[in-house]
Amino acid sequence: MRAFIRSTGSYLPERVVTNAELSRKVETSDEWIVQRTGIKERRIAAEGELTSHMATAAARMALENAKLTPADIDAIVVATTTPDDTFPAVAVKVQAALGMTHGFAFDVQAVCSGFVYALATASGIIANKGAKRILVIGAEKMSSIIDWNDRITCVLFGDGAGAVVLEATDDDSRGILTTHLHSDGRHRDLLYTNGGVASTGTAGKIQMQGREVFKHAVEALAQVVDEALAATGYKPEDISLLVPHQANLRIIEGTAKKLGMGMDKVVVTLDRHGNTSAASIPLALHEAVSGGRVKRGDLLLLEAMGGGFTWGSLLVRW
Ligand code: ACO
Numbered sequence: 298m299r300a301f302i303r304s305t306g307s308y309l310p311e312r313v314v315t316n317a318e319l320s321r322k323v324e325t326s327d328e329w330i331v332q333r334t335g336i337k338e339r340r341i342a343a344e345g346e347l348t349s350h351m352a353t354a355a356a357r358m359a360l361e362n363a364k365l366t367p368a369d370i371d372a373i374v375v376a377t378t379t380p381d382d383t384f385p386a387v388a389v390k391v392q393a394a395l396g397m398t399h400g401f402a403f404d405v406q407a408v409c410s411g412f413v414y415a416l417a418t419a420s421g422i423i424a425n426k427g428a429k430r431i432l433v434i435g436a437e438k439m440s441s442i443i444d445w446n447d448r449i450t451c452v453l454f455g456d457g458a459g460a461v462v463l464e465a466t467d468d469d470s471r472g473i474l475t476t477h478l479h480s481d482g483r484h485r486d487l488l489y490t491n492g493g494v495a496s497t498g499t500a501g502k503i504q505m506q507g508r509e510v511f512k513h514a515v516e517a518l519a520q521v522v523d524e525a526l527a528a529t530g531y532k533p534e535d536i537s538l539l540v541p542h543q544a545n546l547r548i549i550e551g552t553a554k555k556l557g558m559g560m561d562k563v564v565v566t567l568d569r570h571g572n573t574s575a576a577s578i579p580l581a582l583h584e585a586v587s588g589g590r591v592k593r594g595d596l597l598l599l600e601a602m603g604g605g606f607t608w609g610s611l612l613v614r615w
Contacts, residue, residue, distance in 0.1 A: 300420040300431075301472035302613060303464040304365075306358025307583040308351045309457045309570070310340045316452065323448040330452045335546025339455030339571030341440045347381040349390035351458035352436035355579070356391055359432065359460040367395040370462070371428035373402035374419045376411030376575035378604070379438045380404060383494050387436060400428070407480070408488075409542050409603025411435055411575030413611055416463065416599070417476035423465045434460040435575035442490055444502040453544075454503070455571030459579025471593070471614045477524040478609040484513060488604040511548065514602045518552050521600055521610035529612055533557050535596055537615075538585060542601030543567035543577040552600065564590070574603065591615050 315338045316327035330336055342351065352375055360366065373395075375388040388402035407414040412435035419431040436458035445451050466472055487509045492501020518541075526532065533556040541549045543566055553563045564581040573580060578599055585591050595615040602608040 298424050298426060298465050298467060299469060299472035300423040300463045301466050302615070303462045304359050304363035305459070305461050305579065305583040305586045306355045306360070306362055307457070307459045307580050308354035308358065309580070310342045310346060310351070312341050312343060313338050314341050319452055323446060323451060325448045325452055334453060335565070335567055336452065336571045337568045340457055342438050342456040348377055348379050348436045348438045348458070349381050349387045349394065351438070351456065352377070352387055352434045352460070353391050353394040355436065355458035355460035356395065356432050356434055359462050363462045365430070365462060367397045370397065370430050370432050371400045372419070372422065372431045373400070374405060374415045374431060374433050375402070376405045376407065376415035376435045377437055378406055378408045378411065378574055379441055388434070391434065407575070407603065407607040408605060409544060409572070409574045409577070410601040410605070410607040410609050411603070412578045413599060413601045413609040414478060414607065415575070416473065416611055417478055417609065419463050420473045420476065423463060429465045431463045432460060433463050434458060435577070435579045437574040437576045439572070439574055442500055442503055447502070449507060450503045450505055453572050455573045457570060457573045457576045457580050459576050459583050461579060461582070474612045474614055475525055475528045476609070476611050477521045477528070479517070479521065480605045480607040482605060484606045487513070488606070511545065513606060514544065514548050515551050517602045517606065517608040518548070518600050519555055521608055522552060522556065522598065525598060525610040525612045531596065531612070536598050537562065537595035538591060538597050539563045540578055540582050540585065540597055540599045542603070543570060543581060544572045544602070
């Protein structure tokens with residue numbers, strides 16, 4: 298039994314925050330942000346708009362695009378670092394919002410690699426016949442853990458959610474072909490929040506040593522891309538579309554270059570979304586699918602790296 302992506306959905310908050318707006322609050326400029334990151338604007342959740350609200354909206358769209366109802370879903374997995382509350386999990390709140398009382402729901406926390414981890418987890422459950430259809434969602438309210446006075450981090454992140462319906466199939470011509478997950482907790486101090494439930498009793502704000510993170514990201518992504526290809530025997534030229542985590546355009550371009558891929562085969566949304574952590578890949582995937590860039594039989598490479606460090610890749614035959 299294998300899992301394939303049957304449909305996608307997304308949700309972005311209404312409010313657009315441009316680089317120009319940020320440059321009125323901290324000492325930065327549109328030119329600096331675009332040159333170093335590729336980000337031009339990001340969406341920021343409204344007051345009272347929570348991660349579970351965004352996750353539910355994306356989930357509803359994914360269900361609608363699959364012509365399914367919540368009754369057809371067996372489980373919900375949400376990747377998030379910014380849950381509404383310490384508990385219950387965002388996934389359980391989504392379950393309730395969708396009116397589901399059957400099945401099971403839980404969150405996965407692997408920061409920016411969260412969606413890759415969640416897809417790998419859900420696909421394992423499907424392979425073991427623990428569920429037939431799983432809503433896999435990446436949802437983040439990064440604005441809630443940003444220090445808006447810290448120019449190093451406040452320009453990078455955004456809010457949003459993306460979702461997919463993952464479904465069991467015995468058709469081995471499609472689906473998730475291989476998953477590769479890694480973590481290394483030694484790098485905690487390069488990217489972390491200066492607070493937490495059990496340490497300070499607050500969520501804390503993002504602290505980052507950007508240059509170091511950048512260096513590790515380039516190496517880690519090269520490793521997981523190589524692993525995905527080695528495990529399946531595919532060559533870089535077999536990949537139809539690269540759907541990378543959207544942290545920095547220079548990192549994305551570096552991965553594409555290493556694969557010998559033109560940027561026409563890479564999905565880029567960070568210019569408009571910023572880094573939405575676990576939401577970035579499903580948001581990018583939905584944009585590619587709804588824009589007609591993905592067709593049956595295409596080979597998609599998904600990859601991400603984030604706090605922890607965590608990193609991972611997936612190869613998907615559409
Ligand atoms: N505007 C203007 N100047 C700035 C800004 C800003 N927003 N931020 C930093 N600077 C300054 C710095 O203070 C520094 O000044 P100095 O030379 O006087 O000391 C100078 O710009 C250069 O700073 P660097 O950090 O060396 O700049 P760099 O070229 O490395 O770019 C960036 C910084 C964009 C953060 C880059 O390192 C990067 O993208 N790293 C990866 C970050 C990332 O991917 N993070 C997310 C990981 S995913 C997750 O899990 C959340």
